[in-house]
Amino acid sequence: MPQRSNRRELLADAAIEVLAREGGRGLTHRAIDREAEVPEGTTKNYYPTRSALFLAIAHYLAAQHTAALEGLRSQIPADVTGEDITALYAAMLRRMSTSARSQFLALFELHLEAVRNPEVRAALADITKANVDTAVQLHAAVDRRMSRRGAGLLDAGMLGVALSMLSLPDDLVEELGFDDADGLARALLTLGSVRDGSAIGVLRDFAS
Template sequence: MPHATPDAAAAAAAGAAIAAPLSPRRRQLLDAALHVIADEGLKGLTHRAVDRRAGLPEGSCSAYWRTRNALQAALTEYVAAELLTDVDQLTDRITQCDGDERKVEETLALFLRWLDQRELLVARLELTMAATRDADLRVLLVDHRSRLVEIVANIMTAAGHDHGPARAEALVASYDGILLAGLLHPVEGRREFLVRSLELLSAAMAGPDGE
């Protein structure tokens, strides 16, 4: 039987740990890590920087995640779980909405909150870029994306727009692009940009399937 690489083992251990309910201290450290990435990029993510940001004694972060790879894997799982929780809650609200206009408003509210509290989005973008060079991170993010596509596909089916997973995946990719563009827009212009983009996207995705 082949042995797991140290990085793969660290990622698996981090994934197992994060799957359980987080202790207050782990959540404090991972929240601090989000802010470190938002301010300094992924290159600034060190155990010492996380400890400083969390206001904890040096060595606190490394006591939970011994290597930087383990910390990155745990943070990836944390970001994915937080975003999926938001999307699951959005799904619950959307299924109770009558009309596409209300659904767009609910999605807009979530996107605006994400953009106002940008740490999750920035961390996800940084980790996604890192995953293009790191097979273990890529596995974690692919699993996360598959879950997002599944959620969106279920929403489309419930709305009578069952066009299969290909269209749902395209919609998830489009949302990613809108959020990235939203980060680049001035704060005062974000709502108008998001409303316009979501309405256009909703109209386009509700059209006949081109396959």
């Protein structure tokens, strides 16, 4: 386990790994202690209940994600192109199922928890808002209009595709084209950019 600057960060990273690997039922104080390689009882001292554990993970992921996207929005190159944006979203899809697999599996578990936990729901809302703000600003940078509604549709599509990539058998993922990150990113970006009345046509073209 890598060294962390503070104990809460160490426990949060360990909790993400446990949640991703074991699911909600396996998220226990002892499991996190073992993952973080800290004395038994450490996690419980910081987060006394399971609800506190879920909320801590949600806040930690939201803080990391929103900070990363704020950095991205502040450094959009003046010469950015539409193809650059497509490549960025394709890279995000690949990352969801590779280097950031644990974070996204934990995120899906948090979405399930949020159905019953309003505090977790609020933290996830911060993630979605950051995604929406970023999509709108990126498209404005290349003189393309994307409404917040369209950006929300893009965000939901990205999550849905990532969930399919992570949960379906490999042969079905390949058959459905869910292993084509570039094509998926292009289709999702197009769908998010069109006006409401044109969405059916975009879906028809993608399905053909």
